Amino acid sequence: MRLVGLEAVLFYLFAVVAVLFAVFMITARNAVHSALLLISTLVATAGLYLLVNAEFVAGVQILIYVGGVLVLFIFVIMLVNVKEEDTNMFTRQLIVGGALSFFLALGVIAILLQTQKGNFFTLVSPSAPKIEQVQSSSNISPSHNISQNTIKVGQELYTKTVLPFEIASLILLVAIVGAVHLARERKQEKIYD
Amino acid sequence: MYLFFLTAPTWFSKLPILSDRIDPMVMDYVVWPLVQIGALLFVVLTLIAYLTLAERKISAWIQVRIGPNRVGPEGLLQPLADGIKLLLKEDLIPLKADKEIFVISPIIAMVAALVALAVIPWGAAWGTISNIDIGLLFILAVSSFGVLGIILGGWASNSKYSLLGALRSAAQMVSYEVAMGLALIGALMFTKTLALQDMVISQERLQIWNILFQPVGFLIYLISGVAETNRAPFDLPEAESELVAGYHTEYSGFRFSLFFIAEYANMLIVSAIAVTVFLGGWYLPGLSYLFAPGSTLFVLASIGVFGLKTLALLYLFFWLRWSLPRYRYDQLMELSWKWMIPAALANIVLTASFLVLGQELGLIVSQNNSLKFSIGGYVFLISTAFIITVPLIWIILGQINQRSRDFNLREVQPLPMNRKVNKNN
Numbered sequence: 016m017r018l019v020g021l022e023a024v025l026f027y028l029f030a031v032v033a034v035l036f037a038v039f040m041i042t043a044r045n046a047v048h049s050a051l052l053l054i055s056t057l058v059a060t061a062g063l064y065l066l067v068n069a070e071f072v073a074g075v076q077i078l079i080y081v082g083g084v085l086v087l088f089i090f091v092i093m094l095v096n097v098k099e100e101d102t103n104m105f106t107r108q109l110i111v112g113g114a115l116s117f118f119l120a121l122g123v124i125a126i127l128l129q130t131q132k133g134n135f136f137t138l139v140s141p142s143a144p145k146i147e148q149v150q151s152s153s154n155i156s157p158s159h160n161i162s163q164n165t166i167k168v169g170q171e172l173y174t175k176t177v178l179p180f181e182i183a184s185l186i187l188l189v190a191i192v193g194a195v196h197l198a199r200e201r202k203q204e205k206i207y208d
Numbered sequence: 209m210y211l212f213f214l215t216a217p218t219w220f221s222k223l224p225i226l227s228d229r230i231d232p233m234v235m236d237y238v239v240w241p242l243v244q245i246g247a248l249l250f251v252v253l254t255l256i257a258y259l260t261l262a263e264r265k266i267s268a269w270i271q272v273r274i275g276p277n278r279v280g281p282e283g284l285l286q287p288l289a290d291g292i293k294l295l296l297k298e299d300l301i302p303l304k305a306d307k308e309i310f311v312i313s314p315i316i317a318m319v320a321a322l323v324a325l326a327v328i329p330w331g332a333a334w335g336t337i338s339n340i341d342i343g344l345l346f347i348l349a350v351s352s353f354g355v356l357g358i359i360l361g362g363w364a365s366n367s368k369y370s371l372l373g374a375l376r377s378a379a380q381m382v383s384y385e386v387a388m389g390l391a392l393i394g395a396l397m398f399t400k401t402l403a404l405q406d407m408v409i410s411q412e413r414l415q416i417w418n419i420l421f422q423p424v425g426f427l428i429y430l431i432s433g434v435a436e437t438n439r440a441p442f443d444l445p446e447a448e449s450e451l452v453a454g455y456h457t458e459y460s461g462f463r464f465s466l467f468f469i470a471e472y473a474n475m476l477i478v479s480a481i482a483v484t485v486f487l488g489g490w491y492l493p494g495l496s497y498l499f500a501p502g503s504t505l506f507v508l509a510s511i512g513v514f515g516l517k518t519l520a521l522l523y524l525f526f527w528l529r530w531s532l533p534r535y536r537y538d539q540l541m542e543l544s545w546k547w548m549i550p551a552a553l554a555n556i557v558l559t560a561s562f563l564v565l566g567q568e569l570g571l572i573v574s575q576n577n578s579l580k581f582s583i584g585g586y587v588f589l590i591s592t593a594f595i596i597t598v599p600l601i602w603i604i605l606g607q608i609n610q611r612s613r614d615f616n617l618r619e620v621q622p623l624p625m626n627r628k629v630n631k632n633n
Contacts (some may be wrong), residue, residue, distance in 0.1 A: 047309065047363060054356065074345035082352025082385065086359065090378050093363055093371065164341050165402050 026066055033059035046092045054085050071168045217334040217504065244337045245326070252325060256472040257287035263526050270530045297461035302366055305458065309364035314459065314466035317357025321473035324350045328480045329405040331490050331511035333502060336405050343404035344396070347481060348389055351436070354474060355381045358438075358445065361467070362455035373454025376537065377438055377445030383544040384435040390552035391428035394559040395485045398422075400578060404481075408489030410578060417488040420590050424555040424597055426486040428548050430524075433478035435544070437471060440529040444537055479521035483514060487521075490514040546609050554601045562592045 033056050040052035057080045064073035172180050220240055230239060261276065261283065268275030276283035301310055327343045329336045340346060355378060362374020395418045399407040411418060419426045435442040446454030456467045483489060490510035499506035535543070566572040571585035581589070 045306070047306070047360070051309065051360065070340065070342045071345070074342040074349050077349035078345065078352055082349060082355065083382070086352070086355055086378055086382055089356070089359055089363070090375070090382075093359070093375060165345075 022066060025062065029059045029062040029066070032056075033063070047089060050085060050089050050092060053088075054081050057081055057085070068164065071165045217507070219504070220334075240334075241337060248325060248330070248337065249322070252322075252473065252476065253469070256469055256476070257291065259472050259475075259522065260290065260468075261286050262522075263529075266523070266526045267530045270527075291465070294461055294465040299462065300458070300460045302458050304366045306364040306366065309360050310458075311463075313357045313361035313364060314463045314470070315357075316360065317354050317470035318466045318473075320350050320354035320357060321470040321477065324477045325473070327404055328477070329408050329484055329489055330514055332507050335490070335507045335511045335514075339403050339405035342402050344392060344402045344407075344481070344485070347404075347477065348385070351474065351477065352381075352385060354470065357467075357470065358455050361459070365455075365458035367458050369451045369453075369457045370455050373445045373447075373451045373457070376451075377455060380438070380442065380445065380540060380544075381436055383541060384432040384548070387428055387544055387548035387552050388432040388436060390549065390556065391425045391432060392485060393552075394422045394425040394555050397559055397563055398579060399485075404484050404489075407484060408491055411488045412491040413578065414581060415493065416586065417486065417491075419486040421593050422486060422555070422559070423593055424551060424601055425559075426482070428552050428555070429482055429486065430521075431543075432548060433482060434525065434528060435540070437474045437478055437525075439471075439475065439525055441532040441535050442540055443529075443534060444540060447534060475522060475525055476518065479518045479525070480514075482521055483517040487517050547605055550608070551601050551605055554604065555597060558597045558600070559593075562589060562597075 036052045036055040036059065040049045040056060043049045043052060057076065061073040061076040064070075064076060220235075220243075264286075265275045265283070267273075276286045279285040279289045301307060324347050326337055327340055327346055329339070358381075359374045359378045362370040362372075362377070365371070395407075396402070398414070398418055398421055399410040401407060401410065438445050444454075445451075446456070451457070456464055459467060490513050492510075492513045495506070495509060495513065499509055563572065566585055566588050567574060569588070571582055571588050573580040
């Protein structure tokens with residue numbers, strides 16, 4: 016991990032916000048507060064995607080999760096009108112949960128050590144490019160000043176990964192058909208026929 | 209890190225006092241964007257203030273009244289008076305409201321509306337603040353964020369009217385967002401990019417406005433845009449006669465005005481995107497003959513062209529509001545799910561087919577991620593769009609929706625006698 020200057024500041028900002036708000040989300044007593052804190056975590060994650068030049072993923076993350084999924088979450092929470100949780104939620108399953116999270120943390124650390132060999136304890140590696148080298152020359156016309164991230168994603172999706180892409184869309188279609196089937200009653204269908 | 213900001217004009221980077229003391233890099237990528245952002249915010253917020261006056265004047269004109277004419281000449285200082293009044297009002301927070309969320313939700317709505325302004329291509333070259341790779345996606349994502357402000361505001365007020373308004377607006381905005389996104393895809397096939405400045409440049413290169421290729425897409429986008437911004441005839445979330453004021457019933461003073469500014473800023477953004485994607489953005493045929501492209505005058509003229517087009521669409525918003533009655537809720541949902549979304553999907557399929565057909569016929573050449581048309585190509589695409597796509601979608605959807613009691617406006621057919629129908633359904 017090479018972190019230089021502003022990039023490092025933003026990375027730690029987003030990372031700390033994501034983790035902290037995730038903790039707040041779990042401990043919040045009110046379901047709507049939890050949803051709002053989850054949104055903050057998701058937005059911070061989108062910021063992390065931006066830092067690795069994955070603009071498309073960041074945009075889709077906000078569009079799908081915040082604009083779609085979380086809005087529906089809040090919608091459902093409001094409709095069923097969840098009452099505030101008064102009891103302490105952390106008394107049940109303490110041992111099992113603790114053991115699970117311990118092993119999860121071990122796994123994450125193991126993977127980090129594996130992938131970040133050598134770089135893990137040095138923040139700025141000597142081979143990191145200087146900021147001046149990264150910045151593009153100011154004479155380039157605007158259309159070439161930006162990354163071609165979206166085009167790459169599109170080309171990959173429709174050439175190398177067509178099959179998984181199609182399978183995913185088919186699964187979503189099945190889910191939609193199932194939802195419509197569950198929502199529609201026999202009586203309603205009779206009326207429409 | 210990539211730098212998304214466009215470079216400053218030469219006269220700015222050579223300003224006598226600043227350029228001696230500040231590094232040119234900082235000048236281009238920090239000072240200039242800040243100047244742009246400041247100017248943009250000033251212009252947009254003033255414009256929004258005067259849009260409220262314009263709305264009142266236009267509504268008065270449509271209803272053969274005079275409208276506000278007491279404060280200043282012809283009522284021109286009315287927005288100022290309104291602003292001061294809103295600032296001086298008592299700031300009420302209902303006793304049983306969820307205070308944090310009640311306070312934060314107008315801020316969410318306002319910020320979501322203003323952030324989207326950053327990527328809109330206001331003019332050629334340095335007239336634009338930033339040109340990011342995912343421009344259009346960014347706008348859609350940020351504007352979907354704005355829904356949250358409305359829902360949370362309605363919920364936090366702890367009032368039944370507010371909650372009902374919030375629920376309505378959530379369902380409405382989620383439904384129309386789908387149609388809105390799908391309507392834009394047809395135009396994306398011609399521009400081949402999501403970056404908004406590049407979309408305008410591609411229309412300039414083809415010397416045409418996308419609306420000629422995409423009449424259906426433009427219409428769907430416009431209708432969904434009106435619904436997205438909760439404007440009449442789709443203003444059910446704040447229907448006065450049913451819900452007092454919908455999601456902002458409990459808001460007063462400055463917090464209310466934040467919601468109000470957000471609504472008008474959203475209208476501005478929807479119009480600006482429609483102009484960028486379908487109406488050529490700042491491109492006007494013949495503009496480059498009047499001024500040398502890239503000169504200061506050209507950039508200023510391009511900003512003017514963009515502003516005029518956007519204001520024309522904003523006028524359409526006002527016109528619609530004071531001409532059409534409000535839809536009923538089931539009609540609103542049927543319009544989205546049974547008309548807009550299928551029409552947008554059909555538009556995508558037909559547009560793609562005609563593009564491929566044009567390439568097979570040799571009328572269209574695609575190279576380096578941009579299209580090139582021969583004169584036959586223009587004729588082919590425009591004529592197929594108007595002669596085949598529009599009537600075909602109209603006929604097919606009319607046929608499909610004939611069986612469902614669309615809009616419930618036609619005389620309801622009496623059901624066959626031998627079937628018993630539960631009246632509760």
